Amino acid sequence: MEEKEDVFRRIRNKSAEMSKAQKKIALFIERYPDTAPFLTAAKLAETAEVGEATVVRFAVFLGYSGYSEMQRSLQERMRERLTTVDRLELSEDVYPEESHVAYEVLNDDLSNLKQTMSMMNASSFAEAVDRITRARRIQVVAFRSSHALGYFLTFYLNLLLQNTQFIANSDTMFERLSTLGREDLVIGIGFPRYTARTVQALSFSRIRNVQTLALTDSNGSPLAREAGTYLVASSRLPSFVDSFTAPLSLINALLTAVGRNSKPKVARRLRDMEQLWDQEGIYFPEP
Amino acid sequence: MEEKEDVFRRIRNKSAEMSKAQKKIALFIERYPDTAPFLTAAKLAETAEVGEATVVRFAVFLGYSGYSEMQRSLQERMRERLTTVDRLELSEDVYPEESHVAYEVLNDDLSNLKQTMSMMNASSFAEAVDRITRARRIQVVAFRSSHALGYFLTFYLNLLLQNTQFIANSDTMFERLSTLGREDLVIGIGFPRYTARTVQALSFSRIRNVQTLALTDSNGSPLAREAGTYLVASSRLPSFVDSFTAPLSLINALLTAVGRNSKPKVARRLRDMEQLWDQEGIYFPEP
DNA sequence: CGTATAATGAAATAAATCATTCATATAGTA
């Protein structure tokens, strides 16, 4: 089969010899591949903050006869992407052998997310957000493969509230837990096969009247039994790996909610960070 | 919020009062929803075998100001189709106020996954799996919020291959990278705002003929430019958090593929680990 | 069957969009 010379490949091949303004255009197209195909040359120029003529020259530079031809190519490519996604729902066998696994797994994670959405308990979620927002100190407990989730949650909670610590190995766990009181919160994260220590952390804290929140995979999980509030996210995959995709998304949701909830305190801090990011970044404004 | 009045709904509502030629147009749009948005009025007229004027009148008949507006509506709809999951459209209203954020975020992560699937490059994926499988030693480089992803990937690669190390702070990075050779692999993970060190790790390694693989958010990412092979996963959220849901799912896919690739070796290893875990009581006993 | 009414499409006109020009700005080099 003929080598596929779509816009994105051409951009990649020629990116070395691009001028400043051309790079702006390239970056925009790459970052917004489903907006670009519909834009007129003028609109694209405006959004990428370059002159209209430069956009046209960019198309020629990539080897097209003009802007129109490049646009058609972008549209063609978008149509292909769409059929790829749609076909997925029909049959998995259509995909080339070498990437079949990828579609399988991503598709299962799609299901995990949908499942999680439909199982979501609104009041538990609200309660979780409330507890996090009010807590004096927060300890996140997550071992082994859940470590990644715990780290992520801790990282962002500290960005928001500056009161969170991460317990990632069990050596000093109980010492640290025993410093907590009833205004503090322990967040335990555990998925099959559940780590015994995480369950212990929750029950230990609950007995001592420390608030507890669990992120786990089902209502029947041992963590759910021990925690004052718990949230559920599916993690099944036809693989030896457990999928933390849905739990991670749930954590995104929690963080976003906490961020919006504690507006006055957090808002300025976030705005400062945004500014910092803007200054340092080479990002395009959203289309 | 205003009821979503897309072209297809309008067509259905008005199909009773359509004339013969209008029915032709409606049928074409419904049958070729991913071609129609790109056609000019003349082309659409030709393909549907009606006059050009009739096409324009059809748009007005549906309540648009003209053909252009209908076309924009079709394009809008097409863009949404690429990311939105139809089945869930209903449930938005079902979500109560207090957990609406959750709905929003999880739904956006669904979009991210879908987007990632549609952008997936099959041959790059296969190449990535191959490089991981063949590598003598693997170094994973991931800083700041990508840390969680890096940790997760390292954790499982070690489970599978026992040859992976994680570079999470930059102090000793170059020392460690300089011990690698052409049979080794560096995996860089970076999302906006990209950490300069991660990019440096990749370019440093590439120059020294060490194999490189990047996980990043778009073709335009600086990591993509530096890496021998790169995989793309969307990470956009309307929040201060970046979403690593799709990247995580991609990592799941990589791990699963690597696991299946090296079956006999891995299977025994996994069995051994299970035994070990059982003996040490790391995991909570299954009920 | 004949007339009134609505629908249709080819062609003319209006609007939008693309491509080119040229004066100015920027980057690279001696």
Place this chain on the structure above:
DNA sequence: TACTATATGAATGATTTATTTCATTATACG
């Protein structure tokens, strides 16, 4: 720093595309 080569964008011209007009054809109805 001054000079050259290159890149850039506002303005203009060319082309494509949408809309309107109007003569013709199809349809409904007494």
